[in-house]
Amino acid sequence: MSRLIMGMSRHALPFWEATKEKKLVIQYSPETKRYYHYPREAVVISPTTLEVQWRQASGKAEVYSFSVMRKPGNPSMAAKVPYVVAIVQLEEGVRMMTNIVNCPIENVKIGMKVRLTWEELKDGMHLPVFEPA
Amino acid sequence: MAKANYLRGKACIVGAVDEVSPTGELHMTERELEVKLVHAALADAGLKLSDVDGLFVTGMMMPSMELAEHLGIRPRYTDTTMTGGSSFEVHVQHAAAAIALGLCEVAVSVYAQTPRSKGGLGGGMAAMMSSIDRKNPPPFLEWEMPYGLMLPAGDYALAAMRHKHLYGTTSEQLAQIAVSTRQWAEKNPRARYQEPLTISDVMNSPLVCDPLHRYDCCLVTDGAGAVVITSAERAKSLKKKPVYILGTGVSHDHAMMITEMPELTVTPGAVSAKQAFEHAGYKPKDIDLVMTYDSFTITVLMSLEDMGFCAKGEGGAFVEDGKLGPGGSLPTNTSGGGLSYTHPGMYGMFLLVEAVRQLRGECGPRQVKNAKLAVAHGVGGVLSACSTVILGTEETL
Numbered sequence: 001m002s003r004l005i006m007g008m009s010r011h012a013l014p015f016w017e018a019t020k021e022k023k024l025v026i027q028y029s030p031e032t033k034r035y036y037h038y039p040r041e042a043v044v045i046s047p048t049t050l051e052v053q054w055r056q057a058s059g060k061a062e063v064y065s066f067s068v069m070r071k072p073g074n075p076s077m078a079a080k081v082p083y084v085v086a087i088v089q090l091e092e093g094v095r096m097m098t099n100i101v102n103c104p105i106e107n108v109k110i111g112m113k114v115r116l117t118w119e120e121l122k123d124g125m126h127l128p129v130f131e132p133a
Numbered sequence: 134m135a136k137a138n139y140l141r142g143k144a145c146i147v148g149a150v151d152e153v154s155p156t157g158e159l160h161m162t163e164r165e166l167e168v169k170l171v172h173a174a175l176a177d178a179g180l181k182l183s184d185v186d187g188l189f190v191t192g193m194m195m196p197s198m199e200l201a202e203h204l205g206i207r208p209r210y211t212d213t214t215m216t217g218g219s220s221f222e223v224h225v226q227h228a229a230a231a232i233a234l235g236l237c238e239v240a241v242s243v244y245a246q247t248p249r250s251k252g253g254l255g256g257g258m259a260a261m262m263s264s265i266d267r268k269n270p271p272p273f274l275e276w277e278m279p280y281g282l283m284l285p286a287g288d289y290a291l292a293a294m295r296h297k298h299l300y301g302t303t304s305e306q307l308a309q310i311a312v313s314t315r316q317w318a319e320k321n322p323r324a325r326y327q328e329p330l331t332i333s334d335v336m337n338s339p340l341v342c343d344p345l346h347r348y349d350c351c352l353v354t355d356g357a358g359a360v361v362i363t364s365a366e367r368a369k370s371l372k373k374k375p376v377y378i379l380g381t382g383v384s385h386d387h388a389m390m391i392t393e394m395p396e397l398t399v400t401p402g403a404v405s406a407k408q409a410f411e412h413a414g415y416k417p418k419d420i421d422l423v424m425t426y427d428s429f430t431i432t433v434l435m436s437l438e439d440m441g442f443c444a445k446g447e448g449g450a451f452v453e454d455g456k457l458g459p460g461g462s463l464p465t466n467t468s469g470g471g472l473s474y475t476h477p478g479m480y481g482m483f484l485l486v487e488a489v490r491q492l493r494g495e496c497g498p499r500q501v502k503n504a505k506l507a508v509a510h511g512v513g514g515v516l517s518a519c520s521t522v523i524l525g526t527e528e529t530l
Contacts, residue, residue, distance in 0.1 A: 007270030038276040067290035068343040077281035110298040
């Protein structure tokens with residue numbers, strides 16, 4: 001079963017579109033000189049200029065915390081149980097939720113280096129997940 | 134600007150009731166329970182419905198107006214603050230402020246939820262899920278749900294895992310919190326679970342989200358409760374011993390996205406509790422009993438640290454001698470808590486009710502002797518919104 005995608009917000013479409021080419025893009029505000037993730041409406045991150053840049057992330061990250069789901073968090077995940085949900089810190093300084101894949105569960109550790117990989121969604125899009133670097 | 138302790142002792146909780154069942158089910162609708170509990174809380178206080186001029190309730194759509202219409206009252210102060218499980222501690226703060234300013238004199242905060250008999254999601258989640266705009270979904274659905282995070286246990290598990298990593302906290306230490314809490318529930322004939330529980334029972338219960346086992350997680354029950362708050366002056370003429378509101382604090386640092394929490398092992402309770410203690414003029418060492426939100430064992434452990442009962446990272450060692458249980462030096466969640474008593478989704482109401490009962494000396498076999506000063510500490514959302522209320526008897530003024 002494909003992943004449960006409850007919706008894609010208008011202001012995040014550049015993120016989702018970029019996943020078609022397996023590119024992880026995150027927001028950067030030239031006004032505050034900061035990266036942002038999850039994607040925000042323009043006015044949130046650049047209140048006066050509304051300028052938002054989408055920059056490609058390196059895909060290098062580190063596990064900030066993780067847990068093993070012993071039951072599916074939603075029905076689409078039933079076949080994957082048990083699976084690892086993690087918060088990773090990207091090299092660019094922002095955190096995101098993800099799964100750690102291609103790794104035995106018992107080997108997942110906080111602080112481990114991970115790199116970006118992709119899982120196919122519908123409509124040619126992909127979901128960013130991470131594997132040991 | 135008003136002095137920090139301007140509200141100290143200005144208002145009291147004068148009525149406190151709840152409705153729970155050892156079966157976990159209440160055979161009434163949420164509206165029926167709300168109305169019933171409002172009347173019961175007023176009876177407990179020795180007040181009438183016609184005295185009520187401030188109404189506090191959570192919910193999705195104009196909830197205080199709907200409830201007032203059903204009650205047949207016209208409040209002149211209305212409050213629908215919704216911070217999840219900590220909402221009712223926030224209501225106490227707002228009610229105390231409104232009463233001190235003369236905006237109302239008799240405030241009622243009420244809560245009823247029946248997730249067990251209704252099935253499905255608690256905390257207003259079901260209504261929210263059914264009204265999602267797929268072109269602008271709530272952030273946690275777009276950015277966390279696709280990864281299969283179990284809500285809310287997975288959020289708390291992520292915090293617990295990091296706490297273990299940073300501080301060496303063990304699963305046995307977390308289990309001890311469930312065990313101590315169960316020991317209180319054994320003394321409460323209204324608790325959902327009253328059978329003894331051991332650390333190995335917790336450790337051998339199925340893992341839900343590592344490192345949290347089933348018995349690290351709260352119940353899902355029906356439940357309802359209400360409190361009545363009035364001025365200290367009016368409280369003096371009422372039926373029961375007033376419980377004074379000495380200090381309050383509120384803080385939130387993210388909403389439903391756990392990835393937005395600045396540091397997973399530090400809750401906003403560090404801020405809310407600091408203010409509440411400062412306003413009350415007391416320190417954690419002065420506290421006789423702690424009612425702290427126990428959605429999960431890790432919630433208790435981190436809240437004790439953040440409130441200042443022990444240093445950050447020392448929570449595991451702090452709880453492992455069983456001091457939270459009966460006969461211990463820090464009686465905590467003496468009703469049996471959300472882990473063993475009841476948990477309809479937003480447990481904060483029951484923290485207040487039990488604190489009041491203890492301070493009035495109404496708790497029978499589980500009564501804490503000479504209880505004068507209590508803290509009720511709510512944690513709402515996913516470790517997102519904390520609210521702390523320091524309550525005391527007349528002697529603590």
